[in-house]
Amino acid sequence: MRLYHLDLKIAMFRQDYLRDFFARLKIAGFDGVVIEIDNKLIFPSQPHFAAADALTADAWRDLVRYGKRLGLVIYPLLQTLGHMEHILRHEPYGCLAENVGNAYMLCPSKNESLRLVKDLVRDVFAAFDQPPVIHLGGDEVLGHLERRGLHLCPLCRTRDAGELVVGFLLELADFCLKLGCRPEFWADEILTYPRQFGRFPQETRFVDWYYRRTQATGDTIGHIWGALRLAGEPAGESAWANLPERLRVLLPDLVRDGRFNHFYGASAIARYGYQVVVGSALRSSGDHYALPRVSLSAGNVAVSDTVAREAGYDHLVTSWAVRLSHPETTWIALSDEALGPLSAEQRGWLDTVGHGLGGMDILAEQPMRFERPFHGGLDQALHVLANSPDRDAAVRLLQEREQAGGLLLPVLNENLEKGAGDSHCLRHWLLGTELAVLRARQTLALLGMYRSGIDRPALERLLEQNQALLQRFVRLWSESVTPESLDQECEIKFRRDIRLLENLLCR
Ligand SMILES: [Zn+2]
Incomplete structure (x- = not known):
């Protein structure tokens, strides 16, 4: 399946526009839409953080059914650990933050955190007309905290880092399966702690995302989750000797035909027996707010399309709303013809x-x-x-x-x-x-x-x-x-x- 990421983190779109957009996605060769719902649903069980232009569950169900009639698979994306500002900035949720006064992350050690997220999952399952998959986020957690000037709270600090994140996500995965849909996660945390792979249920889907790869393999090392400092080194034995111990189980995936495999994450996810989704981006970090960077996004989408097609993976084409350019500007990265003839x-x-x-x-x-x-x-x-x-x-x-x-x-x-x-x-x-x-x-x-x-x-x-x-x-x-x-x-x-x-x- 080729899936489009409709991110509602910033702007909310008119319902007539969304219907038209779904139809155009279908014509453009997409099989489905993954909707990052953020605060644009009035969650029936947790209504306190909804945006002023959020839709009711009934209105969302109508939109989802419209998309399904067009032949699209439509499922929701919820953030569940990091990227939680849209919830944690509002009362009564502030006390669930990992860091007091900072709304980035939910504390996974508090019982109320799990209860809150389970409420959200139950609500989107109903509002999205019992979707086949729920994407449960889980990206940019531990590795990201320091970069944001954050740290783990005393409740979390005393626990094993991998166990902390994976334990929380596993509860959510099991909860999804009991509801009757497959759980999906961003793969960066599991690729940072790959020994935890085996603990997820076999129905789990992982999205191997990285938005700067424009080729499948390379002579030098690219982006490795948990070993960013190796980037740029020649992909040989001396570099691999410096690979952190916990990542050594990924060596069969990191090297392909003697070269660095930019899609090592997808390879590892498949080797551990999970369903692979490759993640590319039409709008990503570094874009300015008026227009996306065309060559980068077109190259990233194209190589991800190729890798996904050859290996039988799904491909999620993301489009990050915090970059702020209009989604219509990104068609040029999907089709050379979108702006008419250009030299x-x-x-x-x-x-x-x-x-x-x-x-x-x-x-x-x-x-x-x-x-x-x-x-x-x-x-x-x-x-x-x-x-x-x-x-x-x-x-x-x-x-x-x-x-x-x-x-x-x-x-x-x-x-x-x-x-x-x-x-x-x-x-x-x-x-x-x-x-x-x-x-x-x-x-x-x-x-x-x-x-x-x-x-x-x-x-x-x-x-x-x-x-x-x-x-x-x-x-x-x-x-x-x-x-x-x-x-x-x-x-x-x-x-x-x-x-x-x-x-x-x-x-
Ligand atoms: Zn905590």
């Missing part, structure tokens, strides 16, 4: 307009999602960059982006007028390119001003351009997202910048 040079421009800048248009998830009004440290990021040795490289990136966008816009406009390509994809690429160009132009101007002082006419022009583009953004996005989600998009992508410009113009 090799013009395709290169797609990549150049997709180069983002951290702090400007590549945003940290937490403030972007929860800080209101949203400032996201824009003023501070500009101040730091204007006086940093990285300034010249950033200026070059922005100049190239502005130039490539200027060249690309008439080409895309012409293709849209000719009726070539997919009009949804083209219209969102046109708007995304305009936003990318405006942010480049604005950042270049502001970097100058943070060194040599205010240029009022330039600020006034930028303010007008922001307000004009905002109007067009509202018109296009209101076709697909709910009013509440549209307001959030405007806050993140426009009002933050408009507030800064107004602040600088204020006498």
Whole structure:
């Protein structure tokens, strides 16, 4: 099965749009949709964290049945350990957090945590019309805590790390099987603690995800969960001697024909007798908020398609909502024709307009999602960059982006007028390119001003351009997202910048 990941972590889509989107996914060769429901279902047993534009269980059941009538398999994705901010930021759930005051992770040692997640599982099982599978998350837990400045709580610290996570997920897997559906998990934690593989029920599905692999094998070592420091080393005996002891059971999977196997996870999952799902991405970490990186995502999806087809695996094409570009912009990574005819040079421009800048248009998830009004440290990021040795490289990136966008816009406009390509994809690429160009132009101007002082006419022009583009953004996005989600998009992508410009113009 080729599955599409519909991530509702940020924007919620209109129901008429979702029906149309399902139909287009079917035509594009997808067999199913995995819906990351986040806070967009009013969970009947735990209604306290629902978003303002969340749907009832009845409304979701109608949508799921519509998709099923089209021939799609539809099942839900729930986060159950990490990535729990949408729940733990709300009362009465705060006390279940692993770290007090930080909503990232649920504490797996508390009995109430398991009870909460079982309630969620029961609710989605009903709302999704008794799906064949429930994806139970479980990614980016232990290895991720330190990177977020977190640690295990005293209840968890005294337990074995692998046992802690796997014990929690196993309870959920058994609970799913008793309901009558198969459990599915992200594979990164089990690949970090592979000796725990044998404990999962044989019906379990694991998703071997990694979004930067664009070839099946390589001369050098790629991404190994639990041994990231080996990346880039030649794939030979001397590197394998440094493989952590607990990962040595994966050596038969890590090496294929003397080369590093980028899909070693899939190979291990299959060898242990579980159903394999390969995970690729259309939008992933490092994208800016207007457009995805085309070459990377197209290459990642294509190699994953090939590996899945040859080995008989399922393939889950993810599309991460926290990257914020519109899902319609990602069709170009699925079909070369989505933007109409483009020369090799013009395709290169797609990549150049997709180069983002951290702090400007590549945003940290937490403030972007929860800080209101949203400032996201824009003023501070500009101040730091204007006086940093990285300034010249950033200026070059922005100049190239502005130039490539200027060249690309008439080409895309012409293709849209000719009726070539997919009009949804083209219209969102046109708007995304305009936003990318405006942010480049604005950042270049502001970097100058943070060194040599205010240029009022330039600020006034930028303010007008922001307000004009905002109007067009509202018109296009209101076709697909709910009013509440549209307001959030405007806050993140426009009002933050408009507030800064107004602040600088204020006498
Ligand atoms: Zn804990």
